[in-house]
Amino acid sequence: MLAGSVPRAWLVSQRTHEIGIHMALGANRRQAIGRQMRQAMVAVLTGTAAGLAGAIAGTRVLKTLLVGVSPTDALTLCAIPLFLILVAAAAAWLPARRATLVDPLTAPRRE
Numbered sequence: 001m002l003a004g005s006v007p008r009a010w011l012v013s014q015r016t017h018e019i020g021i022h023m024a025l026g027a028n029r030r031q032a033i034g035r036q037m038r039q040a041m042v043a044v045l046t047g048t049a050a051g052l053a054g055a056i057a058g059t060r061v062l063k064t065l066l067v068g069v070s071p072t073d074a075l076t077l078c079a080i081p082l083f084l085i086l087v088a089a090a091a092a093w094l095p096a097r098r099a100t101l102v103d104p105l106t107a108p109r110r111e
Contacts, residue, residue, distance in 0.1 A: 016099045024104035033096045040092030041085075048081045 019032050027035075059071040069076075 016102055019096075019099045020102055020104045023100065029097075029100040032100045033093065036096035036099070037089070037092055040096075041089065044085060044088040044092075048085060052077065052081060 015036075019036070022035075023029070023032055055077065056072065062071040
């Protein structure tokens with residue numbers, strides 16, 4: 001984990017109060033989950049883009065270490081980031097869904 005980064009589940013649990021207020025003001029579950037997912041996926045996609053750029057930039061170093069595989073193998077450069085994005089989406093969706101199951105009237109009182 002990077003310095004300063006915090007697990008998404010913990011962030012969502014800390015924002016249950018905020019999510020409850022939004023839902024009490026009229027947001028539905030889909031909107032609340034969508035908001036949390038957008039925030040999470042911006043970070044995930046930014047990190048994925050930076051990682052891909054770093055991987056492509058480091059191909060000269062990797063070329064000497066790899067045997068039988070190109071460092072710019074299209075399948076690898078597409079499949080691995082896609083897999084990581086899917087795992088991150090699931091990791092963001094589960095706590096967001098759990099936070100929306102809390103009763104909007106009791107969420108502001110929860111700690």
